[in-house]
Amino acid sequence: MRIVFAGTPEFARVALEALRAAGHEIVLVMTQPDRPAGRGMKLTPSPVKQAALDAGIPVAQPRSLKLDGRWPEEAQAARSELERLQPDIMVVAAYGLILPAWTLALPRLGCLNIHASLLPRWRGAAPIQRAIEAGDAETGVTIMQMDEGLDTGDMLLEQRTFIGPAQTAAELHDVLAELGGAAIVEALALHGELVARPQPEAGVTYAAKLDKAEAALDLSLPAEILARRIRAFNPVPGATLSLAGVEQPVKVWQACALAQLTSESAGQVLAVSPQGIDIATGDGVLRILELQKAGGKRQPVAAFIQGWQRP
Template identity: 45%
Template structure:
C-alpha cells in the first residue's frame, strides 16, 4: 500500500521487538504498542519491562499493558486508537473476536512456522524436536482459533543440522520483519489462503521436566532435544546429585563390543567427549555446563570431575 498505515503493534519478547523496529523504520505509523505487564526477573526479582516495551519507550510510542483484552474498558481504549491494522507477534494474550474485528483491515500475526504445521506456543522448538528439515514464517489474518487464520504469505528456510532454537530465532527474526513489510505493502490486494486443518500439528509449550534427559530415548531424538531446548529450558542430566546442562552433543555408532550396554551407561570418557549408551546408537556429549559455570568442553569438565564419569557408570 502506498498510503502509510496506522498500526497497533502487540508483542512481548525480543523476537517481537525486531518486528516492531522494522515497522518503526518503515513508512507506516505505529500509533500504539501493547505488551504484557512487567514481570519480576533476575536475582532481585525486580519488575522488568519487556523488550517490546523498552523499544516503544525509546521511540516515545504510547504503551498499553492490560492483563486481558477481554476487559471491556481495554477494548474501548483499543477502539479509540482507530487503527488500520493490528500486528501481533508473540504477544502472549488471547485476542477476543471484538478485538480481532476492531482494526479496519483486521489483525495480522507473524507465526514462526509453515502453517498449518506447528500451531501453538513453541513452533520453532518443535520443528527441531521433530527433526524437520525446514521451517519459516507465516503471515496470517487472525481469527478466533489457535493459529488457524487464512494465510497471506509463507517464507521457508532450511534447518541446518547444527541449528538450535537460538540460531533459528536469529534467522527467522530476519525473515519475519521482511515478510511482514511485504504483506503490509499490498494488504488490501493479497489473496488469503485457508489452512488445511488435516495437516495441522500442535507445538505444545516446553517444560523443564521435558528437558531432563531420559536415556531410554534413542540418541537421534536426544540430540534433537539438545538443540531444540537451547537456550531454554536446556537439556540436562543428573550425576552425583548435580544437574549438568548439555549444550552440544553428537549421535555416534555404539562401539561393537558395547552394543548390549544398558541405556545411560558411560561407554567412554576422554578428550573427544563423554559417550553414553541409548537404545539406538550412542550420544557423545561434547559441550556441558555445570551449575555456576560457563559452558565448557567435555574435556575441561573431566579435568575437574573425571571421577563422576568413569566408564561403566550408569546415569539415572
C-alpha cells in the first residue's frame, strides 16, 4: 500500500520501521515540528523524523492541520501534498495533532490509529501510564478506524499483554511499541477481511495527559497506590518525595508496598537500611529502593543513605 505515516515519538518510530520492513511504500511521513531538547535546548527532530530522514522518506511538519486555525498556510500546504500523493491509507501513531475531517476522508481507505490500550478503556493521551497507575492486570494495543472523536472509532484488531507487578511505564511502553508495530502490519495484511466493531459504551475511561503537578507523592494515600504511581511515572514526569535533611525533593525511581501495618502518621520514616527507606503512608508502608537527588545520579538506596545527613 501507499501509506502516509503520521507519528512523533519512539512508540511511533517502531511502527514506522515495522511497516517499512513489511514492504509497504511510505510516501510521506508527518511529524511534529522539531523541539528544543537536552541541556543546550537545541532544536531536535522527533524519533519518527530521524527514522524517515535515515530512510530517505519525505517529511512534513505542519504545526496544525486545521484550515481555519492559527496556521492555515501550513495546513493548506499539507492538504495539497496529500492530494498530490493520493495515499491508499494513513497510519497514525501518537502524532500529537488533531486530524480534521478533510484529513480523515482524503486517503482511499481512511486513517488507522495504533492506540496503546484495549479500547474503550483509556482513551486519550496517557494510556500506558494510567493503566499502571490504576492497577490494571492487562493492557494492549488497538488498531482503530479513525473518526472525528477522541479515540472513538471502530476497532479492527487488538493485541493483549499482561502488566507485570513491577513493570514501569518505560518497560511497558517498549512492549506495546513492538505489539503496535506487529498489529498494524497484520491489520494491513488482513485489510478487507477484518470486521470493524463499534466500541462498547460500557467501560469507557479517559487517560488524562500527565501533569508535572502529579509528580509529588501524597503520602496520605495508600502505599499500594503510591508504588503504582511511581512505576507509572517512570521515567516521565517522575515521582518526587521530600526527605528531611535533603534540600530539594528527590526523584523516586523504584519502590514497593510492604505487607506491613503501622500506626505512625503518614510521612514518618520508620526504618533506614541498605534494603530500603521505609515510610508510613495513609495505609501501609512504602519502601523506597532507588532514588536520585536533584542534579545527581540515580542511586540504589544503599548508596544514597551513605551520604544522607538525617536531622
